[in-house]
Amino acid sequence: MLFLGLLNLRMRNAISGAWREVAKFGTVGALAFVLDNGGYTLLVFGLPGAGGGPMRATAVQASVLATLAATLFSWVANRYWTYRQRHRKNAVRELLCFTCVNVVGIAITAGAVFVSRQLLGLDSALSDNTARIVGWAVATLLRFFSYRRYVFVAV
Template sequence: MSVLAILTLRMRHAIRGIWREAAMFGAVGVLAFVMDNGGYNLLVFGLPGAGVGPMRSAPIQASVVATGAAMIFSWVGNRYWTYRHQRREEATYELVLFTFVNIVGVVITAGTVFVSRHLMGLDSALSDNVARIFGWIVATLFRFFTYRRYVFVAP
């Protein structure tokens, strides 16, 4: 077999593996996103028609709470599904790394709400959600690359 054919097969295999991993990571992420944004909107804006959530006056803290709950779901989903074949034996160490990476993600997501609310003066449901979606995109890219490089790595 030629060197070019071997390289082509290796590239094809690597790309297929990345796409599969990204799809599984994405599925867990979509569910965590729904939990995060749904939780945030319930905490800040309440049930539809109710008008006020219990954390209406604390949107940044509500963002941290909602993202924290989604983070726990994400760790379980990624550990036992996405990265089930390459997770660490020591779950505690893995969880510490995962938590650190996600604290950075929380700061990114809450930071976009802070910028929207306090630097741009926006406080509507639309502006909060646009800021959070932008933060989620940046935080998700950060998480994907750090999970596969540092967190879910078989020893």
């Protein structure tokens, strides 16, 4: 009976810990999403009524800059909050692993848009956004499990 009680407590603690980790990971991801899309919008379109942002003529560069800022934020927030007990001593190696996982995630999302447009022949805003959401969901699962397994490991 004592064994079952200890097993039940251990399972409850493991599930509770996993949900906390998922919640933190999700919070960081949501904030990075806002930083990326909000930063891009401000850089290209500016504040409402401002007549455009400082990078309105260079939208691709603005997208890269906003994504880089969001990625750096995501790494710092995940390293020092979500996985604060598990980060590597070598921060440069950890950042390189983090970047590799995120490049794969970007390719998955872009790949979903490619499939939608090139293979299925869909080109509406709805189909693009649906493809991006599907790709984003798959990439987010990859990121979550890769961060736990390869990026934020105490070494």
